[in-house]
Amino acid sequence: MRQSGAFVWPGGLNRMGKFHVVYFGSNDVPVDLIKPILAEIDADMTIRRPTNDTEVVEMGSDADGIIMHGSVPLSREIISQLKRCKVVCRTGVGVDRMDLKAASDHGMIICNAAGCNSIEVSEQAIGLLIGISRKLMRMNQYVRDGKWKRHTAELHAYRGRVHRIEGRTIGIVGLGHVGKQVAPRAQGMKLNVQTYDPYLNPNVAREMGVKMVSFDELIATSDFISIHAPLTKQTRHMFSTAQFKTMKTTAYLINCARGGLVDTEALYDALVAGELAGAALDVTDPEPLPANHKILTLPNVIVTCHTAANSDESYIDCQTHAAREVVNVLSGRGPTTEIKDPWLLSEAQDEGFGGV
Incomplete structure (x- = not known):
């Protein structure tokens, strides 16, 4: 079952769980798939839909981790104000609207769903x-x-x-x-x-x-x-x-x-x-x-209209992967798809072009 709304399950702004995860940018969230993954670390989640930079900061200010569906921009200015956030994981692949250097400077890990689609x-x-x-x-x-x-x-x-x-x-x-x-x-x-x-x-x-x-x-x-x-x-x-x-x-x-x-x-x-x-x-x-x-x-x-990645199967895979990556980081296990600029860092060599 997919749900939309301000709050997904008890927690939200009241922070009932040990960790709080914010889900950005979707009207169609597979809550039943994400919830048990986040429950492994006692995390609750809130669905929010920012429409500008100010709302990104306001809506993400209480997040320990962010699941991002869509291309919400993360500039250096925005990243510097998301002081609680340790990890952002996209449910897609491209991270061209994120300042990776700023994220690294602030200790924020950026992940994507490379391979899922x-x-x-x-x-x-x-x-x-x-x-x-x-x-x-x-x-x-x-x-x-x-x-x-x-x-x-x-x-x-x-x-x-x-x-x-x-x-x-x-x-x-x-x-x-x-x-x-x-x-x-x-x-x-x-x-x-x-x-x-x-x-x-x-x-x-x-x-x-x-x-x-x-x-x-x-x-x-x-x-x-x-x-x-x-x-x-x-x-x-x-x-x-x-x-x-x-x-x-x-x-x-x-x-x-x-x-x-x-x-x-x-x-x-x-x-x-x-x-x-x-x-x-x-x-x-x-x-x-x-x-x-x-x-x-x-x-x-x-x-065609930027739909190459879309299928029912890839949607599920990308959503659950993003939730899993947030859990991996917040639990201390570490991510599997951390993104670093492939033109600046050589660690991406085996994957080719940073794993895209």
Whole structure:
């Protein structure tokens, strides 16, 4: 059973338990799943929905730990005022709206649900790869518009050229939790798989049968590029004008990670110029993408609404994982998915791109 409301079970502001956990940002909370996990350390929980920075501080001031569903920002200023809070765990993966350095400075541990939705994201990445390269959305619209008569020259001209997927090369940017799920699925389709990941242990790629290459080589030689890296100051717009000019004109870009990794304006210009064959995006910048955005006028673009991670199964896994991580920290056992900036700290090496 899922519940919503100011208080989940006795405790809340009255702090009946030994620890108080605040749940941020959801109208649909699996209380029956979270409650027994928190009960292991005699913790109660309050559900709160902040709408601005001031409310984040006010609503989190009594929290020993925070479970965060959604992307509530945690700036240095906010973190400095959450004096009780020892741990924040996201029910998702991205932590680009959290100041990790500030959290470390204040002794706050930041965790995420890395791996809990990696199957879903990898499935969507492969689905988008097939959809954009086989031009499924375009063909579906052709039928819906009543244009399908027979296999006419008009149909083939409308569809454009289509190439066999088998035997081509996919470049995976980031062989973390999601990338590790994409690779075997791509291999199952008999794609050649290569990766760029500066923090990956080469033995991991070797054991998976994945070729490690430089970023420049991946861009220049891949027929499909699937992005699975975190958004940091260093990775923002890692795909922009220079990269698009280097890509094969027959290549496709797939992004199921973070919209800011791709320069949307540069992508539009590159698609119009024919510098790549198409793009399939589950995430965009800006996000949500305005309905009148010019990139939506292009026939060789698929956009979905940041739902790659979603399934009934991943929802349960992510929620219970977040609760478990809060319990791990407050009980002194320590977290399993603590996040540190992978561009600053080398501890993330084996996981690849910080475990994203």
